[in-house]
Amino acid sequence: QGGARIMIDEGVLDAAGERVVAAYALHVISTGAPTGFAATRPGPMLAASDAVEVTVRGRGGHGSSPHSAADPVPAMCAMVTALQTAVTREIDVFDPAVVTVGRIEAGTAANVIPETARFAATVRTFSDASHARVRAAFERTVHGAAAAHGVSAEIDYVEQYPPTVNDTDEAAFALETARQVLGADHVFEAPKPMAGAEDFSFVLRNVPGAFVGLGACPPGTDPATAPMNHSPQAVYDDDALPHAAALLAGLALRRLGAPLAPEAGSPLAASTAE
Structure with a gap:
């Protein structure tokens, strides 16, 4: 039945001494978006x-x-x-x-x-x-x-x-953070939910938050026709990892009230330049 419900029952949301104020999940996708492109939406995200x-x-x-x-x-x-x-x-x-x-x-x-x-x-x-x-x-x-x-x-x-339902404000927060971290041209609001399912849904039934998809479709592969997650033909681009780390760090920093560094709008480009 998924690990999230077990962890919640064991008190993970209150482990720090007080309940978390928001929660975010990041999931790579092998189809639909090139590597480093992020998407989410308010309301239902998964089924x-x-x-x-x-x-x-x-x-x-x-x-x-x-x-x-x-x-x-x-x-x-x-x-x-x-x-x-x-x-x-x-x-x-x-x-x-x-x-x-x-x-x-x-x-x-x-x-x-x-x-x-x-x-x-x-x-x-x-x-x-x-x-x-x-x-x-x-x-x-x-x-x-x-x-x-x-x-x-x-x-x-x-x-x-249950369905994975993003909080409206937290979905907007995640989209804005992704724009600052990944660049505005690498972020879009998903036009419709997907019929996959997630145990992160149990978290979102307890605290506001958002589930975000991150493209990991390798260069040279058409995202529109690439095999989907869980297909034996699915291929993932490892270059998605620094994008994911930067986005998760940005979400944590902004939610805690810490401003992102001026160069945070293109951390990956700066890293590549070095």
Whole structure:
């Protein structure tokens, strides 16, 4: 379930003797932006993530006589397609959700109707309201399809991470700091959130702060087509490290009230010149 929640439960936010006033996270990205470009936005930055396992239980039999069995396979298929319809028909397009079924399991032979079928899905939402609606729709759709097909269904629904929601003021603070540290031409406000998820979301539920993305796409690679984070083809530019260190230091200094040095607007250029 992520280390952040465990650390919070153990008192990390109050370890210094008083609660921290703000928190920032920095995450490199292998696609979407060249090395050293930073982006964040106010409000939702990343999605909530739920993991769902569904077991459909029927009655096995011979494939030549489906009328004497209760086939869980077509019931499972109906559930998978109905879940996509539920998202498009029941969820506000301006508060979106994603339901992706990534694994399906059933049967051992072409002529045998299995007793059980299983599928696993990930659910992504960007608000607590949408999260509640999607979960209710998911459970109702699965159980309704099961009843229609004369089978039963068991749902193991695990809420993993809430949405990562940036504080409006802290997002603006992070953007301005990034402009001072990295240069205004290397900073932009992200036009929309991403559907990935982060355990830093638990931190932002306790203190104001912002989650910032930092480009690490190598030179000569098109950020628009570069493989995404977690892809086995993803490549990261190590030159992102000094940019990340400078930005984290700048955020800490400014939040503590210390002015950045006059040359802080181009620390990396100064370092390169040396």
